[in-house]
Amino acid sequence: MSEKKENNLESIINENSYFYDQNGYIVLKSAIPNDLIDSYEKKWLEHHSKDGKITNLDGWQKSSSYLKNQQILDILCHENIFNFLNLIYPSLALHLSFTSWTSTKKSWHQDFVDPDKDKANNYVGVWVALDKIHPNSGPFQFIPGSHKWEIDFNLIYSEQNLDKPSSFFAKEIEKRQAPAYQFTGDKGDVLIWHGHLVHAGGIPADNSLLRKSLIGHYGKMMGSLVSYSAGRYYGDYTAATDLYN
Secondary structure (H helix, E strand, O other), X not given: OOHHHHHXXXXXXHHHHHXXXXXXXXXXXXXXXXXXXXXXXXXXXXXXXXXXXXXXXXXXXXXXXXXXXXXXXXXXXOHHHXXXXXXXXOOEEEEEEEOOOOOOOOOOEOOOOOOOHHHHHOOEEEEEEOOOOOOOOOOEEEOOOHHHOOOOHHHHOOOXXXXXXXXXXXXXXXXXXXXXXXXXXXXXXXXXXXXXXXEEEOOOOXXXXXXXXXXXXXXXXXXXXXXXXXXXXXXXXXXXXXXXX
């Protein structure tokens, strides 16, 4: 590689890292090859459809499904994802996978609820678009820069707090007049977000539309770790929790 190309690559990396640090998210266009997505979709349909009709839009019930499906690992451990994750923290590893083809409809929340910013920096979500995401399908929504908000975590997440965290964030968004964005990516596009970024699953305007996605959560390495392709993941079956319990 020529010195000019190396400098250009280093400049792009630095710009992306700075954007992520300031905004709490980054979009990687065309990061996952179509053949990997097609292979995963075939596997998904084998398990969740019958006679050409989908029987379960939620996908696998266990968020540890990546442990038994190479097609999930091929995507969520792809080098294009891990090359960027290694810029954030070089010891991140996949430990949860969510496989629903419809919106979770989950209201405003954070994935990492501890106030420790250093720990939150080391918790990352990844959202892979398996098809063009229609704006009426209930896209992933997020508030850029919200990972830097100074908030009282102990109050928001205390057992005594009758006002749910989602209500707090809805009021905070209104108070700050913070613009909400939605991710309507193309097939193969990847959204990566910070553990403290406030985000939600949009409410579909048209329930007949699919929102084909594959989501992974990554954290600091712990327990049993396995290397796979370009990335890493937890190999201990107890590391992942049940998504619906």
